[in-house]
Amino acid sequence: MIPAAFDYAAPTTVDEALQALAGAGDREVKVLGGGQSLLPVLRLRMATPELVVDLGRIPELRGVSEDGDALLIGAMTTHSTVNKDPLVRQHAALLSLAAGTVADEQVRHRGTFGGALVHADPAGDLGAPALALDAQMVIAGPGGRRTVAASEFFVDLFTTAVGAGELLVGVRVPKHTGWGARYEKFNRTAQAWSIVGVAATVRAEGGTIAEAKVALTNMGLVPIRASAVERALVGQPATAETIRAAEAHAAEGTSPMADSNADEDYRRHLATVLTGRAVAAAAGV
Ligand SMILES: Cc1cc2nc3c(=O)[nH]c(=O)nc-3n(C[C@H](O)[C@H](O)[C@H](O)COP(=O)(O)OP(=O)(O)OC[C@H]3O[C@@H](n4cnc5c(N)ncnc54)[C@H](O)[C@@H]3O)c2cc1C
Numbered sequence: 244m245i246p247a248a249f250d251y252a253a254p255t256t257v258d259e260a261l262q263a264l265a266g267a268g269d270r271e272v273k274v275l276g277g278g279q280s281l282l283p284v285l286r287l288r289m290a291t292p293e294l295v296v297d298l299g300r301i302p303e304l305r306g307v308s309e310d311g312d313a314l315l316i317g318a319m320t321t322h323s324t325v326n327k328d329p330l331v332r333q334h335a336a337l338l339s340l341a342a343g344t345v346a347d348e349q350v351r352h353r354g355t356f357g358g359a360l361v362h363a364d365p366a367g368d369l370g371a372p373a374l375a376l377d378a379q380m381v382i383a384g385p386g387g388r389r390t391v392a393a394s395e396f397f398v399d400l401f402t403t404a405v406g407a408g409e410l411l412v413g414v415r416v417p418k419h420t421g422w423g424a425r426y427e428k429f430n431r432t433a434q435a436w437s438i439v440g441v442a443a444t445v446r447a448e449g450g451t452i453a454e455a456k457v458a459l460t461n462m463g464l465v466p467i468r469a470s471a472v473e474r475a476l477v478g479q480p481a482t483a484e485t486i487r488a489a490e491a492h493a494a495e496g497t498s499p500m501a502d503s504n505a506d507e508d509y510r511r512h513l514a515t516v517l518t519g520r521a522v523a524a525a526a527g528v
Contacts, residue, residue: 246285276358318357337424370466375458384409397465425524443521490519
C-alpha cells in the first residue's frame with residue numbers, strides 16, 4: 244500500500260531537526276531513521292503522520308568514535324557499521340556480534356542502531372546487549388541534552404524514555420576491552436527476529452569469572468538483565484559446572500509472553516539453554 248500523504252522535512256543538523264519537531268505544533272509527527280520499521284507501518288497506514296522528519300542527512304548522527312573510557316555511537320549508525328566497525332569489535336564485541344544477527348544484509352545496511360532502540364520491539368536484538376553493556380542513551384530535546392541509562396530507557400512495549408519533541412542522538416557504550424562475548428538467539432529460519440535471545444559478556448581472570456553481564460531478549464516487554472545468573476557466575480571458576488548452576492537462574496524475574504512461536508514455558512526453557520551457551524562461549528569454556 245502507499246502511505247497517506249505527509250509533509251517531509253530533511254534537516255541537516257540536530258538543531259534543525261529539533262526545530263522541525265517543535266514547529267509541528269499539534270500535527271502528528273514521526274521521526275524517520277532507517278525506515279525499516281516505520282515505512283511498513285506507514286504503508287499499512289497503521290500510522291498516518293502529517294509530518295515526517297528524516298534524520299538521514301544529519302552527518303553528526305552517524306559513526307563510531309572514542310570518548311575516553313567509552314565509545315560514542317551515533318543514533319543513525321547502521322547495524323552493518325555497528326557489526327563491522329573495528330572500535331566496536333575491540334571494545335564492545337557483544338554489540339558487534341548482536342548487530343550481525345539482525346535480519347539480513349539489506350536491512351542491516353538501512354536499519355539504524357538508534358532506530359532499533361527507540362522502536363523497542365521486545366524481539367529486537369540490540370536492547371539486551373545495550374543493557375548488558377550498561378549503555379547510556381543521549382537524548383536531545385528543546386531543553387538540551389540528557390543521558391538515560393539503558394536500565395531506565397526501555398519503559399514498556401514499543402515505548403522508551405524518548406519523549407515527544409525529542410531525538411535519540413547517540414549511545415555511550417562503556418568499553419569492555421578484552422571481555423569475551425556472545426549473543427545467542429533462537430529464531431525461525433524464515434526470519435531473524437528472536438524468539439528468545441541472550442547477550443553475555445564475561446571478563447575472566449586466571450580461570451575465574453571476575454565479571455559477568457547477561458541480558459535477555461524477548462523474555463518480557465523490555466530487555467531484562469539476568470542479575471541472578473550474573474551473581475551465580477562472579478567469583479566462580481570458569482567451568483561447565485559453574486555455568487550449569489548459573490543458567491538455572493536465567494528465567495528468574497522474567498515475564499515472557501506466549502505467541503504463535505512459543506509459549507511461556509518454552510521461552511523459559513530457551514532462556515536457560517541459550518544462557519548456558521552464551522556464557523560458555525563468552526567465558527571460553
Ligand atoms: C525484514 C525485516 C527483518 C528484521 N529483523 C530484525 C531482527 O532480526 N532483529 C532486530 O533487532 N530487528 C529486526 N528488524 C528491525 C530493524 O532492526 C530496524 O532497523 C529497526 O527496528 C528500526 O530501525 P530503523 O533505523 O529502520 O528505524 P525506523 O523504522 O526509521 O524508526 C523506527 C521507530 O523509531 C523512531 N526513531 C528512529 N530513529 C529515531 C531517533 N534517532 N530518535 C527518535 N526516534 C527515532 C521512528 O520514529 C519510529 O517510531 C527487521 C526489520 C525488517 C524490515
